[in-house]
Amino acid sequence: IVHIAAINKDRTIDDYQRIYNKIAEKIREDDEYDGYIGYGPVLVRLGWHSSGTYNKENNSGGSYGGTYRFKLENSDPSNNGLQNAAQFLDPIYKEFNWISHGDLYTLGAVCAIQEAQGPKIKWRPGRVDLPESATPENGRLPDAVNGADYVRKFYARLRMNDREAVALTGAHCLGRTHLKNSGFDGPWGAASSSFTNEFFINLLNEQWKLQKNAAGNKQYDSPKGYMMLETDYALIQDPIYLKIVKEYANNEASFFKDFASSFQKLLENGIDYPKGAPEYIFKTLDDQDM
Numbered sequence: 001i002v003h004i005a006a007i008n009k010d011r012t013i014d015d016y017q018r019i020y021n022k023i024a025e026k027i028r029e030d031d032e033y034d035g036y037i038g039y040g041p042v043l044v045r046l047g048w049h050s051s052g053t054y055n056k057e058n059n060s061g062g063s064y065g066g067t068y069r070f071k072l073e074n075s076d077p078s079n080n081g082l083q084n085a086a087q088f089l090d091p092i093y094k095e096f097n098w099i100s101h102g103d104l105y106t107l108g109a110v111c112a113i114q115e116a117q118g119p120k121i122k123w124r125p126g127r128v129d130l131p132e133s134a135t136p137e138n139g140r141l142p143d144a145v146n147g148a149d150y151v152r153k154f155y156a157r158l159r160m161n162d163r164e165a166v167a168l169t170g171a172h173c174l175g176r177t178h179l180k181n182s183g184f185d186g187p188w189g190a191a192s193s194s195f196t197n198e199f200f201i202n203l204l205n206e207q208w209k210l211q212k213n214a215a216g217n218k219q220y221d222s223p224k225g226y227m228m229l230e231t232d233y234a235l236i237q238d239p240i241y242l243k244i245v246k247e248y249a250n251n252e253a254s255f256f257k258d259f260a261s262s263f264q265k266l267l268e269n270g271i272d273y274p275k276g277a278p279e280y281i282f283k284t285l286d287d288q289d290m
Ligand code: HEM
Pocket: 041, 042, 044, 045, 048, 080, 081, 142, 143, 144, 145, 151, 154, 168, 169, 171, 172, 174, 175, 176, 177, 178, 179, 181, 182, 183, 184, 229, 231, 263
């Protein structure tokens, strides 16, 4: 399968910055969502899940076709809760319906990370809405109850190496798990809406206890009320991952640099960009004194 980015010469960075600003202003405005965590984290998860269906074996899935908009994909149990992100983006799509769904889902995630004081993420437009028949089957997104071997194998399907896998998991500094969405619960402590390297610091500094939660699923809990999934905890069980976790816990700049490149790669998996395809770095609202 080949997906070639469609370059729309009528649209410039100003057009996309306008959409970015609309999303960013709405994140600021709708601040009460999920106990005042806000919509940032769930927008990041939508961008990641719409990209995480990619399979390098046949270049299928991924963000290009915007197939999350179809029932088969948005009703995948792995996508429980992302309806909130889709509903958040609906009015923005109505106002700017010249953008493709794939570009909108990924732009929303980039905006959410940057507005959470995370790194600048380069973003390239050109995804094209594909028909419902192009929707990937359920089951391509990762399960949380697994160890390091599973994590390594899963990320290999997305063409991600060990550093990229650890860096990407650092997005778990944002938001929280919700029993009704995924059967995992917490953290009850600082479920953050700021993008930092705290996930790695928590992993290394907290005492973790594996226990069954109210839904009977195993997760690691800490006395301070933090939690880790088994796939999170795997990053300090595996010696190679552990070394990278320590690097990112001690060097936020290194984490930011690697996250920015890995997240762009994740969002662009499966897409061929023609030579000279435009690549944008959006200004935050703060950069624009808004
Ligand atoms: C092995 C890989 C991964 C597994 C098993 C996993 C699993 C999960 C689970 C179970 C939740 C809770 C969902 C809910 O209950 O609402 C969650 C939330 C989240 N995940 Fe992951 N995840 C993985 C990788 C990633 C990656 C690569 C990113 C982004 C780069 C990411 C970003 C997020 C965010 C931002 C949230 C919070 C969402 C919210 O607060 O609504 N995750 N993840």
